[in-house]
Amino acid sequence: MTIPATLPTVAAEAPAEANAGRRNMALLIQLRWLAVGGQLATIGIVTGPMGISLQRAPLLAAVLVLIAINFASLALLRRGRAVTNAELTAVLLFDVAALGWQLHHSGGLANPFASLFLLQVVIGAILLTPASSWAIVAAALAAIGVLAVDPTPLVLPPPYAADPMGLYLKGSLVCFLLIAVLLVAFVTRISRNLRERDAALAASRQRAVEEDHIVRMGLLASGAAHELGTPLSTLSVLIGDWKTAPAIARDTELQQDLADMDAAVRRCKAIVSGILMSAGEARGEAPQVTTMRAFLTALVEEARAGRMPGTVEFNDLFGADLAIISDPALRQVIGNVLDNASEVSPEWIALTASRDGGMAVIEIADRGPGFSDEMIERFGQPYSSTKGRPGGGLGLFLLVNVLRKLGGSASVANRDAGGAVVRVVLPLSAVAADGESV
Known part of the structure; x- marks a missing residue:
C-alpha cells in the first residue's frame, strides 16, 4: 500500500492561505478607512482655509462608494470563508476607479495626488497573483489615459494663481510623504502576515509528515x-x-x-x-459506552496489575461522572504514559483527574529523573527519548497526535518536588456519548 505524500500537505496549506487572504482583506479595509478620512480632510482644507473651489458632490460620492466597499468587504470577512484573489482584485479595481473619478473632478493629471495610483499598483503587486497585478497596472494606466481627456480644471484663487507650480510641488511633497508612510506601514504589516503564513505552512507540513x-x-x-x-x-x-x-x-x-x-x-x-x-479489522465490535470515572479507574487498575501495592496513586477530582464512548487509541496512549512513568519511577506514580469546564484534565506524575531541556523542546516529536533504545520515544508522539485528532492537547513539565508530570487536556464533547451534556 502506497501512502500519498502530497495530499496531506496540500490540504494542510489551504487554511494558512485562507487566513492570509482574510488578513490581507482586513488590512485593505483599514487602509481604505484611512483614505476616506484623508480625502474628507483634504476636501475640507482645500475648500476651506485654502479657498479653492471644488465640485464637492462627485468627490463626496466617491467617498461614499469607498465606504460602501468597506462594508461589503467586512461582510466578506464575516461569512467565515476564505477571501479569494478575485475578491481582492475586485476591491482594488474599485479603489482605482474611485481615485480616477475624484482626480477627474479635481484637475486631472494636474492634481499632484495622481501619484497615488502608484500606491495601488504596489499594493496589487504585493497581494495579488501576477496576472491580477498586471490587471491593476492596466486599470491605473487606463484611468490616467482617461484623466488626460477633458478633466475638470482647478480654478485657483489669486494667492495660488500667480505660482501654480509652487502649489503643485507642495502638493507633490504631501503626496510623497503620504505614499511613503502608507507603504512602510503596509509593507511592514504584509511582511508580518507573510511570516505568520509561512510559519503556519511549516507547522501544517510538519503535522502532515507526522x-x-x-x-x-x-x-x-x-x-x-x-x-x-x-x-x-x-x-x-x-x-x-x-x-x-x-x-x-x-x-x-x-x-x-x-x-x-x-x-x-x-x-x-x-x-x-x-x-x-x-485498524478497523475487528468484526462485530460496537463502540463501548462507559463513563469517564470507569475509564480512568480501568487505566489505574491496569497500571496497578503486577506492581507492588500502594505504588500507583489515583486522585479523583473529576466531579460529576459523564457517559463517554471509550476510545481504544486514547486508552492505549494514556496507558503508554503510565507505563513510561512506572519505568522511571517504580516506587510511585500518580494519576490525577479533574475537570475544567468542558475539558477533562489528566495529570500523570512520577518521581523519576524528569525531562531534560532538550526533551521538553522536542516534546511530541517521534523518536525523542532518553531510554536510548531503537524505536523509543513514540509514546508521547502518539499521545500528542491522538489528542490532536480529538481536539485536545498535551504538555510536559518537571515537578518542583522532583520527577516529571504529563498533562493531558481533552474536550469532553469529543468523547461524550450521544445526548450527554458536558
Missing part, C-alpha cells in the same frame, strides 16, 4: 498484530497443556509461574486485538 508517519506505523502495527496472533495462540495452548501435565501439576511453584505466563500471554493477545480493532 500524520503520514502515524499511518505507516499503523500499517506496520496491523501487520505485526496479524503475525503475532498465531504464535500467541500456540503459546496459550502449550501453557494450558503444561498446567495439566501430571509432573507439573504437583509443583506449586511451576503452577504459579505458568499462571503468570498465561496472564502475560492473555495481555499480549488483548493488545494485539486492540491494535486490530483500532
Whole structure:
C-alpha cells in the first residue's frame, strides 16, 4: 500500500492561505478607512482655509462608494470563508476607479495626488497573483489615459494663481510623504502576515509528515498484530497443556509461574486485538459506552496489575461522572504514559483527574529523573527519548497526535518536588456519548 505524500500537505496549506487572504482583506479595509478620512480632510482644507473651489458632490460620492466597499468587504470577512484573489482584485479595481473619478473632478493629471495610483499598483503587486497585478497596472494606466481627456480644471484663487507650480510641488511633497508612510506601514504589516503564513505552512507540513508517519506505523502495527496472533495462540495452548501435565501439576511453584505466563500471554493477545480493532479489522465490535470515572479507574487498575501495592496513586477530582464512548487509541496512549512513568519511577506514580469546564484534565506524575531541556523542546516529536533504545520515544508522539485528532492537547513539565508530570487536556464533547451534556 502506497501512502500519498502530497495530499496531506496540500490540504494542510489551504487554511494558512485562507487566513492570509482574510488578513490581507482586513488590512485593505483599514487602509481604505484611512483614505476616506484623508480625502474628507483634504476636501475640507482645500475648500476651506485654502479657498479653492471644488465640485464637492462627485468627490463626496466617491467617498461614499469607498465606504460602501468597506462594508461589503467586512461582510466578506464575516461569512467565515476564505477571501479569494478575485475578491481582492475586485476591491482594488474599485479603489482605482474611485481615485480616477475624484482626480477627474479635481484637475486631472494636474492634481499632484495622481501619484497615488502608484500606491495601488504596489499594493496589487504585493497581494495579488501576477496576472491580477498586471490587471491593476492596466486599470491605473487606463484611468490616467482617461484623466488626460477633458478633466475638470482647478480654478485657483489669486494667492495660488500667480505660482501654480509652487502649489503643485507642495502638493507633490504631501503626496510623497503620504505614499511613503502608507507603504512602510503596509509593507511592514504584509511582511508580518507573510511570516505568520509561512510559519503556519511549516507547522501544517510538519503535522502532515507526522500524520503520514502515524499511518505507516499503523500499517506496520496491523501487520505485526496479524503475525503475532498465531504464535500467541500456540503459546496459550502449550501453557494450558503444561498446567495439566501430571509432573507439573504437583509443583506449586511451576503452577504459579505458568499462571503468570498465561496472564502475560492473555495481555499480549488483548493488545494485539486492540491494535486490530483500532485498524478497523475487528468484526462485530460496537463502540463501548462507559463513563469517564470507569475509564480512568480501568487505566489505574491496569497500571496497578503486577506492581507492588500502594505504588500507583489515583486522585479523583473529576466531579460529576459523564457517559463517554471509550476510545481504544486514547486508552492505549494514556496507558503508554503510565507505563513510561512506572519505568522511571517504580516506587510511585500518580494519576490525577479533574475537570475544567468542558475539558477533562489528566495529570500523570512520577518521581523519576524528569525531562531534560532538550526533551521538553522536542516534546511530541517521534523518536525523542532518553531510554536510548531503537524505536523509543513514540509514546508521547502518539499521545500528542491522538489528542490532536480529538481536539485536545498535551504538555510536559518537571515537578518542583522532583520527577516529571504529563498533562493531558481533552474536550469532553469529543468523547461524550450521544445526548450527554458536558
